[in-house]
Amino acid sequence: MNPSWRSRSRPLRAAALGLGAALALSACGDADDGDTITFIAAEYSSDTEPYWQELIADFEEANPGMSVDLQVVNWDDIDQHVTTLVQNRQQPDVLNLNKFAGFAADGLLRPAEDVVSAEVRDDFLPGFADNSVYEGTQYGLPFIASTRLFFYNTDLFDEAGLDGPPRTWDEVADYAEQISELGAVGYGLPLGPEEAQAEFQMWINGNGGHWTDSDGNWAINSEENVETLEFLAGMVDDGLTQPNPATTNRADMFNAFAQGDVGMLNGAVFLPGVIEDQNPDLNYDIAPIPGNEGHEPSTLGVQDYLMAFDNPGNEEAVNAFLDFVYDTDNYTEFLSTERFLPATDSASEAMTSDAELAPFIEALPEARFFPTTRPEWTEVDGAVKQEIGTAVQDAEPREVLDRLQQRASGE
Amino acid sequence: MRPSATTTGRVPAGRARPRRTARLEPLLWLGPALLLIGGIVLWPVVEMVLTSLREISRTGVPRGWAGADNFSALLDHPELVPVIGRTIVWVAGIVAVTVALSLGLAQLLHARFPGRRLVRWALIVPWAASLVMTAIVWRWMLSYFYGITNRVLTDLGVIDSPRDWLGDPTIALLWMMWVGVFVSLPFTTYVLLAGLQTVPDEVHEAARVDGASRWRTYWSVVFPLLKPALLVATVINVINVFNSFPIIWAMTRGGPGNATDTTTTFMYKLAFVDQSVGQSAAMAVVNFLMVVVMVLLYLRAVRWKEIG
Incomplete structure (x- = not known):
């Protein structure tokens, strides 16, 4: 269409090649x-x-002779960036990501016991440490945690004459209908590629479902999950959500909530910060995530990791650096800068006084996590982000889930 | 040492030498360009084909040869056929509309009117602006929550409530094709304008003398003479639109699902969303072959022009 794309990309490619060569060197x-x-x-x-x-x-400064080359990569590009590096055998020494098991399965990582001191290892909260194990060995270092809670716009609730947060799915649908009659979005359902896997998990957990069954086998197309998706598709059909969940990203939804256009949604620890930034006058409240009739409220826990790649000769510097990162003062500073929950005992103690984080920390023991200990998760995660949204619009929920199950179990 | 000693010893061989170096001399000049072509074009192609024949783990670790497994997995992919069909619609639609509009625009810019230079410059803007930027601006204009398109159309009474333009695959594809046309117009118009300028005045005069109407002059005299320019514009556009990634990526990421993917974005998503680098390389090989065919068609078209 426009020949300058090609001619423009050539020098760029040459530059990239040069840069690549320089990096390799x-x-x-x-x-x-x-x-x-x-x-x-x-x-x-x-x-x-x-x-x-x-x-x-x-x-x-504290470790003369050692130095760290830092690259900060945004979430959109980081998977691609790391995959390319691994493919060219230029993996980093230390990586911060939301998954680790794939790398462990490929034998690229060094076990946790070889990379951080016993003191740091004992400091990890047990739930997080368990969630960092691949085939009996801990490879992931729990780095940050985050939980989700239910947010609702109290002004819209007052206007619709609703009192307090909904406790069940039926109430969510009922309230959403009353709010949508006011011209706002009743329930904000972001099933776009940014974080669809998170929104979906919060709903299936609320119906007693999960990605895997109690024996640890993939169970993405379980009856509970099919029922959940059918319920969501029903809400979309009835106009209780924004019109096109499959293409709405979480960031768009959070912004819309901050602007007062959305009645209810599942929000993250950092949503209050977004509201503070954009519309500090918004009146809202936070509640547990409602479940289906007969199910306890549950919450999604998200855990990100640090991990050390097994590159020859990097042991000393990697270990020194990781111990430095987990130093309580350094670590709590990161958590409070980024508004995340601690994955260690000492940091939890240091942060109990933070009132804004308190409800999220409270929800942590009940939280359920992504199946990040499974190497297939990398692939399932990508497929869910792309496809799950289509199931509440044009596609058949059961067919979409069957396809995902096939992907996960490799059958 | 020895060969040089023997050559200097023999007179005829010594005389042959300068001729041989003379024959090699062009290589010296061509060398850097050949090296660049080899490094930037050929080497990646070889690498791509090799990757398509390898098994590569989710995290990117090569696991050995896979034979044709990646290709058969790709052919079994339920989205492949729809994606290819959409790519054809995407390419044919954008190129046809672009060429049709450009024919008119070129005619307009060829005419003399005050401010023509300004209009000619203005037309370059969509070409000069970064594609990703253009696409992102359009995405924001079409946004469901904040987009100006919804505001303008509701104020005008064309629609009664806001629409999510990029959420519905068919409508999203039409909008993206429009953006594709928008950024292709400048180049196409300029190629056709250059074509128009090669039409000699005598031809126009002769047609006038023969009493041909304006339409008749255009269709029977000017248009046939425009054919070479038209052909070049069409083929170059086809190749560029086929390879176009930024518009779709910035506006819908090929979603929902794969519903607005073309083979180019599909290839990218196979590698970096599905974590299947081998299958993506197989798709790349298929894409590459299709581009090669188009390039061959282009070369034929150019030669046809020279002969014509």
């Missing part, structure tokens, strides 16, 4: 001395990069 250099390590961090917010830069400066 510098990577070779690192392997030799082992005192320079590469660290790829996910970008949680605009504060992430300054935080790591400062921490690394302190680390390098």
